[in-house]
Amino acid sequence: MATEHPIPQEPQILSGDDRSLPALPMKQARRMDHSPERTLYVAQPGLRALPSGTLVIIGFASPQLLSVVFLFWAIWWPAPVTPGALRFALASTFLLGGLSLLVLWLLLRHNLALAAGIIRAPFTRVTVTTRRVLWTVPWSRHPVMEIGARRIAGGILGPTDKRGTGSAAMILRENDPSADFDGNIHFDRMPDAAGFVAALDGFH
Numbered sequence: 001m002a003t004e005h006p007i008p009q010e011p012q013i014l015s016g017d018d019r020s021l022p023a024l025p026m027k028q029a030r031r032m033d034h035s036p037e038r039t040l041y042v043a044q045p046g047l048r049a050l051p052s053g054t055l056v057i058i059g060f061a062s063p064q065l066l067s068v069v070f071l072f073w074a075i076w077w078p079a080p081v082t083p084g085a086l087r088f089a090l091a092s093t094f095l096l097g098g099l100s101l102l103v104l105w106l107l108l109r110h111n112l113a114l115a116a117g118i119i120r121a122p123f124t125r126v127t128v129t130t131r132r133v134l135w136t137v138p139w140s141r142h143p144v145m146e147i148g149a150r151r152i153a154g155g156i157l158g159p160t161d162k163r164g165t166g167s168a169a170m171i172l173r174e175n176d177p178s179a180d181f182d183g184n185i186h187f188d189r190m191p192d193a194a195g196f197v198a199a200l201d202g203f204h
Helices: 024-033 052-078 081-106 113-121 192-200
Strands: 039-043 127-130 132-136 145-148 154-159 166-172 186-190
Touching: 039 192, 052 081, 132 166, 154 192, 166 192, 186 192
Parallel strands: none
Antiparallel strands: 039 127, 127 132, 132 145, 154 166, 166 186
């Protein structure tokens, strides 16, 4: 009696779009789809990063600051030698300090974000990569702000000096939450402003 043997099957060639193949994890698929992120432009921090008009603000505030310093000097010089004079000096110091802080708070309470941005400007580094634009500071591991390339429509170059430092604007897509009133983000005194705009235009 003959024994039946299974008919050997020919090897199958699986096509690249075979749905039976296991799918790659999402993170691995993204790494395969995208090229490595490259840095296109870096603006180093420095005093030139201060916005235009900062010196005017400092010049306006300097006389007031000097006046307060002079009043403190007048209170404590010569040094009080009696308990009554010491109490007067302490009371005057607290009163003057409190009034100074109150005036400062009244001036800045509606512009705290602007004041923080001016103070942070010399330490902020602007980096343009092939995927995004980053604002970073040395004391934080996380960026202050990040804008992806898909949100950027290009750049505008403003006036520049002989060194190439000048103003520029980043054009954002319509209704972007980070945009200014005209749909852009403005930069003052950008080193190599033309290179910055070229990096933004390179997204498209």
